[in-house]
Amino acid sequence: MLIVQKFGGTSVGDLERIQNVANRVSESKKAGNDVVVVVSAMSGETNKLLGYAEYFSSNPARAEMDMLLSSGERVTASLLAIALSEMGFPATAMSGRKAGILTDESHTKARIEDINPHAMKELLKAGKIIVVAGFQGVNKNGDVTTLGRGGSDLSAVAIAGAIGADLCEIYTDVSGIYTTDPRIEPKAKKLDKISYDEMLELASLGAKVLQNRSVEMAKKLNVNLVTRTSFSNEEGTLITKEENIMESPLVSGIALDRNQTRISLMGVIDRPGIASDIFNKLAENDINVDMIIQNKAHDGATNIDFTVPLNDLNDAKSVVDGFVKSGEIKADSYNEDICKVSVVGVGMKSHAGVAALAFSTMADNNININMISTSEIKISMVIDEKYAELAVRGLHDAYELDK
């Protein structure tokens, strides 16, 4: 098999751990696989460099930030290649540039535009293990770029797609994707397989093992993604296309997102296009609106409720303030003490009654549902935050996810 293995910051957090990674990579090689390894910077290194830059400027030039931040991954890649070669497994370290990772020009949050796998393929043909510095590429001017948060995962997935790897393993300190957060529900079980779409819903809803960008790219490039831990030999979770999963369970997992705020707009003026005005203004300010409910009260006034991530709250408030000042909204109120619980599963496409069970579970636990939104493969409910754990455990139990 041709395998891409990506190791995150904690997996390469010190020299001993890098040696452990070398051992693990060499096992894959010994088993007859061709291996491309993608590494992050040693944990803490990127934050250290960010702190250095902050010392000099609160708004450093992005090209220089990329030159600065890309150095950590180069160090890890060199060291791992040295360790592997010493063990008798010839390895070559490559920067993003050498690996042929071409990006656009947005420094510090570049997008991969193309990968030229020629150099990697030649080395694989020669039997070498390749160790690529993750998180980085090069733009068409030849300047180093970095890919933003989760960038090393992206590097790994994109490389796996470009060289046609059979598998892309993402090693972290978590052993895989669980049916829900095990800190809330100890009976949570690790999933063997999950579809890209389910993972996208679970990721955006709080299971922060993988960034959505990586899952989206894996889906686009049809890369079989595995998340597993580098600290044991435990099998991980395969994220793959729906067709590869023989029997989809009705529900795969319960996600919890505490990072939401509910914004209520009361007495919104009755003029065509007012809702569009409000949400366009929010979008212009890069505010990520999630759920929206609009209703007419008995007195004829329109109320609009929506949720935004907690860190967008201040920006959202100033947008709303504008409409309040102009008189187009009578009153506004904010509630940070809410959370969003979601039931996710591709199986629900073809089964009725999945939503009904969620609602009745809430009712059985005396939990009031504030807002509801559904898609083909998920049901999301906004509830008071104090009921978060109760709701997650109740739903986990109701859908028999511990079985």
Added chain:
Amino acid sequence: MLIVQKFGGTSVGDLERIQNVANRVSESKKAGNDVVVVVSAMSGETNKLLGYAEYFSSNPARAEMDMLLSSGERVTASLLAIALSEMGFPATAMSGRKAGILTDESHTKARIEDINPHAMKELLKAGKIIVVAGFQGVNKNGDVTTLGRGGSDLSAVAIAGAIGADLCEIYTDVSGIYTTDPRIEPKAKKLDKISYDEMLELASLGAKVLQNRSVEMAKKLNVNLVTRTSFSNEEGTLITKEENIMESPLVSGIALDRNQTRISLMGVIDRPGIASDIFNKLAENDINVDMIIQNKAHDGATNIDFTVPLNDLNDAKSVVDGFVKSGEIKADSYNEDICKVSVVGVGMKSHAGVAALAFSTMADNNININMISTSEIKISMVIDEKYAELAVRGLHDAYELDK
């Protein structure tokens, strides 16, 4: 003026010092100069990375070492560019590659083959300060290379030559070149100017402010080199071509080299070519032979004495052993308790009696001279190490270098 300023590891040893360097560079810019800055890694950083590599291998692959070691300078260059831009002096950080530094393919000790100054010239034209990561270049395969010890100085000198800089300032923690080591002779004075050839003699003889490679390159490219400290505004020492120095003093300085061992070969067989055999064998083993004396004893046997650097001693011993075993040398002996004192000055070319004063100074101090070697611009004497300080002070005084 177009100035290249190079700051070594201690000058950029922490964030505060990098800010100090930024202040100093901005002063040069404010004074109307165009400035290219070359920086080393923060002090300790390169050794830390070397230690990391050693953890995994005692003989790491050189290409990986270069990728590893070149990261430290990239960090400093990025940070300094960020600091300068924040202060309102737009600056661009460049890796060796971006600065157009092309080297041969010898990883970890590459030689600069060419510099393409196009990108730097464009940025200078646009009024930018350029901050180049020293110590590194790129070979024709596009792989990062490093230049070995003193590499950042070399980067600076080569860049100064390539862009036709008026001045190349090398900032260290030493304020310039002194007439002798001030720790031995407190009356030592800083030299305002010195010729390349004098500096080469002083450097190889122990004044370790600049590596010979850099001085040789400055001479070849006709670069005006200044060594000065980054910790004060004190003027440094200009190293330039002889013609630029109006009145050369008779003697510029007294150098001391404690790092020498004397090897004595007794009863060397009387056959043509034996000396050539011995010294060729030493050369093949990369042993740096300095002074050589050959003489015939009364009994007709030939004795050969020579000096080698202390760290070449073991290698030299095994070469000599070979000749002893084959019977071509009767006996060998080694003396590590010696040192070499040198009187250096371009003025002595045109003045008689300079050597005589050196010898009589030794005699006045009851110091026995073991070996003598002279060139156009220096007189070197090997003496017992215990007389080192006495000899240096005596010569410094005799040539009135404190005046």
